[in-house]
Amino acid sequence: MTPTQLRKLDRELSEFLDSMTEGMGRTERRRALGGYLTGLLLDGERKSIEPMAARLVEAPEQTEAMRQRLQQCVSGAAWDDSEMRRRLARQLECEPPGLEALVIDDTGLPKKGVHSVGVARQYSGTLGRTENCQVAVSLHVAGEKGSGCIAMQLYLPEEWTRSRKRCKAAGVASGVKFQKKWQIALSQLDDALAWGVRRHLVLADAGYGDAREFRDGVRERGLHYLMGVQGTHKVWPPGAKPRQPQRALGQNGRPRTSSGAVTHVTG
Incomplete structure (x- = not known):
């Protein structure tokens, strides 16, 4: 430069x-x-x-x-985390052109020891494997010409919240409870909407799309979504009334089921 x-x-x-x-x-x-x-x-x-x-x-x-x-x-120093994130979200919402999506994701941060807050052997999409790491859930506003992170919260595994001694040693507040990743993501969406971020399409991978509670929560907030799901899900068109196939008399083995697993869900 x-x-x-x-x-x-x-x-x-x-x-x-x-x-x-x-x-x-x-x-x-x-x-x-x-x-x-x-x-x-x-x-x-x-x-x-x-x-x-x-x-x-x-x-x-x-x-x-x-x-x-x-x-x-x-x-x-005590910084007002919520206010700083609100200011950042408002600035990113106004500046980059063509924003059209709210992207839910998580990031793995590899660690060697066991004392960092939230560190555990857990799956990291960033690393592509189960590893000793921290994982943070994040929310981004995004479009073709740019993106920006407006929320990031460390995921605290259940093994941590069950040990108050370990949490106290790492400086975790006593009121912090276990939250699944999709619950953290819904809280981040609530904050973004309260700050005035527009109701963009929500994008997420199967780590979130597989949780029906998360998909329902997104729709309850008036948001549409496009999410990955595992191929084991069964999907029928609106109005369909699927029935369990009847086993033929004397037929051995499992009854056939309707196929049609999908990789994405739209709402």
Whole structure:
């Protein structure tokens, strides 16, 4: 990138951050958040606070002070998560052209240890296998010319919610209860609609489409959907009255059933 392009990018990032955090605490805290986001965007594989702090300062002796500012910003300061997500959703809803879908998905984050919140051996579509990882449910607005994430919530497996000792050690609030992924997704849709996001078509893979409760919940919210389902589902056209085939007298084996498994459901 040219110096002019870098200056423009820096100005646009600052304007975006100001729009997301206006009125949320002191200027110093908001400036520290800007430093944290810059650290995430800079080159370097390690994105933990200490190596990012080293990349944000001009001299090594300034690293510790920067580390403390970043630590306070992300660990000690109380940010209004719901309000920031509302602002982001409203901005994304208005800016990218041609938005036409609300996309439900989940993302696997591989982990080595057992102490990170929500980590467990579980299936990750991102990794394509069962692995030791965290999984986060996300909601995106999308169209042919762009997309953006407006909600992301960590999925907490039931083995975690059954162990209050483990949750307390990881800093999970005592009131947090187990939720299936499709329940988290419905809550995210409720938030988006409350924020003024338009009623776009809902897209999801079979991990959500297989849950009839989720499909019904989407329709109850006045939304149409296109979702993947497993090929074992049976589908009949409206008005059909399927009946169990009768077993012929003396015939062995299982009775034949109607076929017609589909891979997508529309509502």
